[in-house]
Amino acid sequence: xxxxxxxxxxxxxxxxxxxxxxxxxxxxxxxxxxxxxxxxxxxxxxxxxxxxxxxxxxxxxxxxxxxxxxxxxxxxxxxxxxxxxxxxxxxxxxxxxxxxxxxxxxxxxxxxxxxxxxxxxxxxxxxxxxxxxxxxxxxxxxxxxxxxxxxxxxxxxxxxxxxxxxxxxxxxxxxxxxxxxxxxxxxxxxxxxxxxxxxxxxxxxxxxxxxxxxxxxxxxxxxxxxxxxxxxxxxxxxxxxxxxxxxxxxxxxxxxxxxxxxxxxxxxxxxxxxxxxxxxxxxxxxxxxxxxxxxxxxxxxxxxxxxxxxxxxxxxxxxxxxxxxxxxxxxxxxxxxxxxxxxxxxxxxxxxxxxxxxxxxxxxxxxxxxxxxxxxxxxxxxxxxxxxxxxxxxxxxxxxxxxxxxxxxxxxxxxxxxxxxxxxxx
Amino acid sequence: xxxxxxxxxxxxxxxxxxxxxxxxxxxxxxxxxxxxxxxxxxxxxxxxxxxxxxxxxxxxxxxxxxxxxxxxxxxxxxxxxxxxxxxxxxxxxxxxxxxxxxxxxxxxxxxxxxxxxxxxxxxxxxxxxxxxxxxxxxxxxxxxxxxxxxxxxxxxxxxxxxxxxxxxxxxxxxxxxxxxxxxxxxxxxxxxxxxxxxxxxxxxxxxxxxxxxxxxxxxxxxxxxxxxxxxxxxxxxxxxxxxxxxxxxxxxxxxxxxxxxxxxxxxxxxxxxxxxxxxxxxxxxxxxxxxxxxxxxxxxxxxxxxxxxxxxxxxxxxxxxxxxxxxxxxxxxxxxxxxxxxxxxxxxxxxxxxxxxxxxxxxxxxxxxxxxxxxxxxxxxxxxxxxxxxxxxxxxxxxxxxxxxxxxxxxxxxxxxxxxxxxxxxxxxxxxxxxxxxxxxxxxxxxxxxxxxxxxxxxxxxxx
Numbered sequence: 001x002x003x004x005x006x007x008x009x010x011x012x013x014x015x016x017x018x019x020x021x022x023x024x025x026x027x028x029x030x031x032x033x034x035x036x037x038x039x040x041x042x043x044x045x046x047x048x049x050x051x052x053x054x055x056x057x058x059x060x061x062x063x064x065x066x067x068x069x070x071x072x073x074x075x076x077x078x079x080x081x082x083x084x085x086x087x088x089x090x091x092x093x094x095x096x097x098x099x100x101x102x103x104x105x106x107x108x109x110x111x112x113x114x115x116x117x118x119x120x121x122x123x124x125x126x127x128x129x130x131x132x133x134x135x136x137x138x139x140x141x142x143x144x145x146x147x148x149x150x151x152x153x154x155x156x157x158x159x160x161x162x163x164x165x166x167x168x169x170x171x172x173x174x175x176x177x178x179x180x181x182x183x184x185x186x187x188x189x190x191x192x193x194x195x196x197x198x199x200x201x202x203x204x205x206x207x208x209x210x211x212x213x214x215x216x217x218x219x220x221x222x223x224x225x226x227x228x229x230x231x232x233x234x235x236x237x238x239x240x241x242x243x244x245x246x247x248x249x250x251x252x253x254x255x256x257x258x259x260x261x262x263x264x265x266x267x268x269x270x271x272x273x274x275x276x277x278x279x280x281x282x283x284x285x286x287x288x289x290x291x292x293x294x295x296x297x298x299x300x301x302x303x304x305x306x307x308x309x310x311x312x313x314x315x316x317x318x319x320x321x322x323x324x325x326x327x328x329x330x331x332x333x334x335x336x337x338x339x340x341x342x343x344x345x346x347x348x349x350x351x352x353x354x355x356x357x358x359x360x361x362x363x364x365x366x367x368x369x370x371x372x373x374x375x376x377x378x379x380x381x382x383x384x385x386x387x388x389x390x391x392x393x394x395x396x397x398x399x400x401x402x403x404x405x406x407x408x409x410x411x412x413x414x415x416x417x418x419x420x421x422x423x424x425x426x
Numbered sequence: 427x428x429x430x431x432x433x434x435x436x437x438x439x440x441x442x443x444x445x446x447x448x449x450x451x452x453x454x455x456x457x458x459x460x461x462x463x464x465x466x467x468x469x470x471x472x473x474x475x476x477x478x479x480x481x482x483x484x485x486x487x488x489x490x491x492x493x494x495x496x497x498x499x500x501x502x503x504x505x506x507x508x509x510x511x512x513x514x515x516x517x518x519x520x521x522x523x524x525x526x527x528x529x530x531x532x533x534x535x536x537x538x539x540x541x542x543x544x545x546x547x548x549x550x551x552x553x554x555x556x557x558x559x560x561x562x563x564x565x566x567x568x569x570x571x572x573x574x575x576x577x578x579x580x581x582x583x584x585x586x587x588x589x590x591x592x593x594x595x596x597x598x599x600x601x602x603x604x605x606x607x608x609x610x611x612x613x614x615x616x617x618x619x620x621x622x623x624x625x626x627x628x629x630x631x632x633x634x635x636x637x638x639x640x641x642x643x644x645x646x647x648x649x650x651x652x653x654x655x656x657x658x659x660x661x662x663x664x665x666x667x668x669x670x671x672x673x674x675x676x677x678x679x680x681x682x683x684x685x686x687x688x689x690x691x692x693x694x695x696x697x698x699x700x701x702x703x704x705x706x707x708x709x710x711x712x713x714x715x716x717x718x719x720x721x722x723x724x725x726x727x728x729x730x731x732x733x734x735x736x737x738x739x740x741x742x743x744x745x746x747x748x749x750x751x752x753x754x755x756x757x758x759x760x761x762x763x764x765x766x767x768x769x770x771x772x773x774x775x776x777x778x779x780x781x782x783x784x785x786x787x788x789x790x791x792x793x794x795x796x797x798x799x800x801x802x803x804x805x806x807x808x809x810x811x812x813x814x815x816x817x818x819x820x821x822x823x824x825x826x827x828x829x830x831x832x833x834x835x836x837x838x839x840x841x842x843x844x845x846x847x848x849x850x851x852x853x854x855x856x857x858x859x860x861x862x863x864x865x866x867x868x869x870x871x872x873x874x875x876x877x878x879x880x881x882x883x884x885x886x887x888x889x890x
Contacts, residue, residue, distance in 0.1 A: 001764055001842055005771045013763050014662060016631040016785055021663050026752035027532040028661075035494045038748045042741075046503030048518030050511065057508045060732055065431045073463040076496065078477040078684075079470035084486050084818075085688035086473075089880070090873040091813045094472035095687040104890045108454055114889050118689070120544035123732040131588070153732050160706065160728035164558050164590035208446055235452055236439045242449060251732060260499075261519050262509030262733020263740065264690065265544070276887065282688070287883035289875040299883040305547070305584035306824070310593040315584035318545035318678065321688035329466060334430065335456035341433045348434035371442060390510050409431045 054415035055388045058375045058406025059204060060122060060151050061262050062254040064232075064342065065410055067333055070256060074326045081322055085282070089297035090289075096296035099284040099321060102328030109234045109331070110227075110248045111241025112270040117282040117298075118324035119267025119316065122251030123154040126198065126228060127161035128269060128280040128314055129247040133196045133224040134167060135313060136278045141166035142195040145221070147181040147214075149174035149203035150228060152395040158198075167195060176398070179205045179368025179377060183213035187221055194221045200228035201237060205392075205404065206375035207368055208237065215244035231255050231268065231327075233373060235339035240270070247271040255327040256334075266323035277303060280314030282321075345409035346374050349416050353405065356420040364423065367402045375406035380423075387422055472874040473687070474818045480844050482769075484789045484821035484833025485579070485627060487657050487679035492749060495683070495742035504741060509733040513718045519737065520717035524710050526744045527694075533755065534653070534673045535666020536696030540705045542735040546654060549674030549693030550585035550621070555727045556697065556704040557619050557648050557672065558589060563704070563725055569618040569647070575604055577628060577825035579654060582621045591618060598827060602628040602781035604638060613645035623652035624668065625659070625787035627825040627833075629766065639669025648672060648701075656680040657762050657837070658788035661755030665696075672697045680758075681743040692739040706730035761838035762788040765845060769836050772849040776856050780828050789835035791828045792820075798830050803859040803866045805830040810877060811855050811869040817848060 002010035014022075033041070055063050074080060079094070086092030086099075099117045106115035119125045130144055144162070146155060148171045159169060170189070174181045186197045197218035201209045211227055218225035227245035229237070231252060240248035252266030253259070271279060277300065285299030305312040334342070350372070357364045357378075367377035377392065379402050385391055390404040405419075439447075457465060474481065481488035498504070507519050527539040543549035554572065561569045572586035575596050583593040594612050599605040604622070613620075620642045624632045632638065642649045651665040651673035657680040665673045677683045678691035685691065697705060706729055707722020722728075750758065763786075770790040774782055777792040794805040809819035809832070821833035836845055858865050870876065 001768050005764075005767050010760060010764055013760070013767055013785060016633055016787075017659070017663050018633070018636070021636070021667055023662060023664055023667070026661070026756075027535075027664065028529060028747070028750075028752045028755065029532070030751050032751035032754045033748045035492070035749065038494055038745055039497055041748065042498035042501060042504075042745060045518035045522050046498075046501030048516075048521065049503030049507045050515035051502055051506045055508050055511075057510045059510060061509055063506070063508065067430060067459075069459045069463050073466040073470075077466065077470045079473055079475050080466075081475075081684045081686050082477040082491065083473045083475035083687045084481070084483055084488055084685045087483075087821075088474075088809065088813060088819050089878040090810065090870045090875055091474040091818060092472075092687075093874045094469035097472070098466065098469050100890075105454060107890045108452060111450055120548060120690070121732040123729070124544070124548070151732075153729055156729035157731065160555065160730055161588075163727065164555060208442065210446065212445055234448065236442075236448055238446055239448055239450060258505045258738075259508050260504060261507040261516065261737040262731075263735060263737025265732055265736070276889075283887075283889060285883035286888040287879050287886075289879065290877045291875075293875055295875040295878045297878045297880050297883050299880065299887060299889075301884070304580075306580035308584075309580050310583035310587045312580070312584040312587070315547040315551060315581050315588050316545075317547045317579075317581050318676075318685075318689040318691040318693075320544075320686075320690045322686035323690060325466075325687065329462060331454050332457050333459065333462050335454050336452035338430060339452070340439075341431075344436050344439060345431065345434045347436035347438035351436055351438060371438065373438070385512075388508075388511070409433070412432060413434075 053388060054411055054418065056405050056419060057388055057390055059390055059404055060251055061259055062408050063259060063410050064254055064256050064408050066256055066258050069333065070326055070329050074329055080325065086298060093296060095321065096284050098325040098328060100286060100296050102324040103284060105328045105331040106268055106270050109231055110270045111239035112248055113273035114276050114279065115270040116279050117284050118320040119269050119281055120320060121265035121267045122249065123157035125249035125267030125269045126154050127158050129226045129249050130158065130162065130196050132247060132275060132278050132280060136275060137195055139193045139195060142193040143168045143170050143190060144196045144198065145170050145172055145186050145194055146198040147172050147174060147203065149181055149205060150198060150200040151204045178370040179207040180209050180370045183210055183217050186214055186217040194223035196226050197221065197223045198226045198228065202230060202233060202373045205368060205377040206372035207370045208373055211238055211243035232339045232342045235336055236343050247275065252323060252327045256330040257323060257326060264323060266320050266327055278313050279303060281316040281319050342409045346407045349407040349411045350376055352413060352416045360420060360424055362423055375404050377402050378405055384423065479816055479818055480840060480848060481818040482820050482834045482836050483818055484835040485654060487835060487837055489682060489837040490839035491682045491684045492746065494749060495745045498741060498745050499738055514715060517716050520710060522741050522744045524717055526740055527710065529747045530675060530694055531696055533660065534675065534696045535664030536673060537699040538702035538705060539694055539696045541694045541740055542706055542731040543674065543693040543695060544731060544736050545689060545691045546674055546676040546693040547581040547585055549695045550581055551588050552706060552730050553650060553672045553674055553695045554585055554589040554591060554619060556701055559704040559727050560701050561618060568616055571616045572618055573612055573620040575622065577626060577827045578621060579627065579652060582652060602630050603632055603634060606634055606637060609638065610641060613641060613647065615646060617645050617647035619648045619650045621650045621652055623655045625655050628781045628791050629786040629789040630781060631787055635668045654679060655788060658759055660759040661752060662759050666698065672701060677739055677743040682746040683739045683742045690736050690739060692736045758838050765836040765838060765840060766790060769834060769845050773852060776852050789833060791825065792832045792834060793828050794830035794832060797856065797859050801859045801863045803863050805832050807866040807869065808832065808855055811866045814870040814872045815851050
């Protein structure tokens with residue numbers, strides 16, 4: 001092939017790279033490894049991950065049931081996963097229709113008017129929501145009020161995203177008795193306008209917040225309200241539309257996606273219609289083809305970086321399409337009943353645990369008085385760091401002996417019995 | 427309906443006060459498992475993808491990805507690893523991450539690598555924020571301008587805006603390279619960063635890169651490498667050796683992660699030592715107990731992801747780099763650039779390649795401008811006609827520097843027969859444009875739908 005284009009030595013094709021710039025020595029310092037050997041190596045690495053006991057870790061990532069039907073027909077479906085962003089609509093109708101169904105599912109869950117076609121993860125979706133409200137506001141600077149019971153990593157990422165912008169973050173402390181945020185504490189306390197009020201439901205402690213009341217206070221402060229939710233919980237908890245949210249964001253991993261160390265995340269973003277032209281990221285629309293048949297395409301692209309460049313609503317290009325298609329399919333597979341079963345079964349396991357704590361007279365107490373869903377903060381009189389539950393002291397120093405115990409529908413009665421016996425030290 | 431999982435009843439929900447509970451019915455169009463699987467298998471067939479088709483989408487590096495990555499993804503230890511497990515329980519995950527960090531540092535010539543960014547644009551934002559922090563720590567806070575060449579990827583200026591920086595556009599010269607006098611005129615003590623991809627979006631190597639680096643550094647600025655086009659130089663010349671201070675790499679391009687129909691990708695960044703303390707934390711370090719996450723210092727910009735980045739994809743890139751080794755890395759760039767040059771020479775006989783006088787790197791940009799003028803057939807018409815032959819279309823209308831642009835990137839994983847087939851097809855299409863322009867206006871006719879009305883979609887949005 002080199003000779004076809006007039007080269008004696010194929011390497012001459014790099015003639016334009018100044019020779020003295022070229023790598024002096026092989027950068028990796030190793031040769032190729034066969035597929036068989038690499039897969040053995042991968043198996044060795046994977047064997048160095050502890051998966052021999054049930055996990056009660058949660059806090060944003062959940063060990064939910066991963067339906068094999070979705071792994072096979074979506075995650076491992078090469079016709080999906082080896083395609084690019086659906087720029088050429090006619091040759092990408094399947095991806096586009098599947099994303100459209102995802103958008104439908106998100107709007108059904110949240111009750112809001114519009115959804116984008118996914119962002120990276122829950123934390124960056126929250127940051128994008130604040131940027132969206134800021135961009136839509138008439139203010140050139142302002143503050144954001146965020147409950148300190150919002151996932152600490154989300155708050156940390158938000159701080160990073162806002163650090164170079166004229167937006168200050170004010171954290172609203174949660175009530176140390178109830179474990180929820182007092183709605184009346186979301187009020188304007190400085191001269192600066194309040195751009196956004198942010199609360200999460202259930203919050204990081206699993207405690208159910210009074211989102212309607214928080215939203216009302218946001219309204220009174222002249223702020224937009226961002227409702228951070230857990231998707232399955234919306235089968236039973238007040239929807240962002242019902243709470244009066246302007247934007248709703250979530251981590252979508254809990255819609256049956258495998259854990260992968262938090263590395264198969266999904267940023268869910270939906271909003272009221274008025275924010276349509278300020279939404280970050282891709283949006284799929286339904287339209288017609290030349291023959292008048294239903295067809296789908298990426299739409300409202302004048303918001304986006306490849307058209308609007310520095311004036312774009314976000315820099316998002318690659319998003320998390322495959323995860324979004326999966327999440328949309330998960331909703332259609334389980335339906336409202338299935339989602340409610342996820343919530344109810346998780347709640348039943350939590351009750352079994354709390355009953356056990358009482359009947360076995362274990363030295364554990366719920367840390368907070370308000371009702372919890374999915375996970376519960378438990379105060380212990382001795383360290384339980386050896387168990388698969390999350391110590392909260394790293395993020396909340398005042399909760400030095402408090403652990404977050406998370407329940408999913410995958411935890412069985414015997415899993416909970418095992419945890420109880422471990423806590424009892426037997 | 428089959429049981430998905432063991433269910434149990436609880437009063438916890440019904441005992442919640444009404445104002446906390448959902449009132450509206452949750453209306454989801456449920457499908458039984460077999461119908462849902464059929465639905466998605468059939469939807470998935472309504473797409474062209476790398477596993478079915480040649481995919482010469484410029485700037486996107488749609489190479490074939492070894493299935494070894496998918497096989498490794500099935501390992502239970504990866505599949506079920508929870509991000510909040512103690513470090514001692516996830517040593518296998520941390521070893522993969524540490525080894526990938528080391529590999530990416532070696533291949534890019536950088537001192538420190540951060541794996542958190544979930545995509546290229548996410549990496550750009552991360553690096554620009556690190557750059558701002560670097561200047562803030564140096565108390566050099568007047569540097570609020572990001573210089574980008576006029577043919578830069580759209581994410582570059584968009585990322586700059588998100589970092590609260592102003593965009594200054596640098597012209598390209600007639601040879602399709604950064605215009606040095608214009609760059610000089612725009613560099614100042616307000617310059618924070620020049621963002622550059624090399625080879626650039628015309629597929630050309632920036633031969634003046636050393637002068638560019640000197641000028642940027644002399645002005646006190648930083649040089650940023652947009653790694654979208656790293657495939658062309660993998661294992662041959664490293665951004666760090668060209669004078670770049672920071673780089674993002676799109677693992678879903680050069681490092682062979684499947685693109686997932688638009689994501690998830692992964693966009694790690696690498697930086698030289700002087701910027702390392704500004705990277706997001708926590709940091710992966712080695713202790714006597716093995717790999718551990720260590721909190722970042724006060725110089726860090728903070729967290730950048732809910733967890734630790736897109737581990738599944740990072741792991742696939744780790745697999746890929748083990749399959750490659752140094753020989754493989756050099757073979758990747760050689761085949762990518764040879765394929766592109768072979769194709770460029772052939773396409774040049776069919777369509778003008780405005781900046782195609784010399785050698786290209788991994789891609790090149792042809793123009794349908796004369797065809798448009800002569801026959802009223804646009805680059806978009808040609809793209810749609812290509813789809814009908816079961817080949818994905820090149821990138822159209824980018825970069826803006828070339829009118830009626832068709833940006834073609836064959837990648838290294840295509841054999842000569844595939845390229846020859848594409849050339850024959852392009853010849854046929856260009857002949858058709860003259861003889862039967864309507865066939866191009868009417869295309870596609872052999873895809874699941876005819877030409878999609880995108881204007882209607884934007885004017886009357888139906889989004890759910």
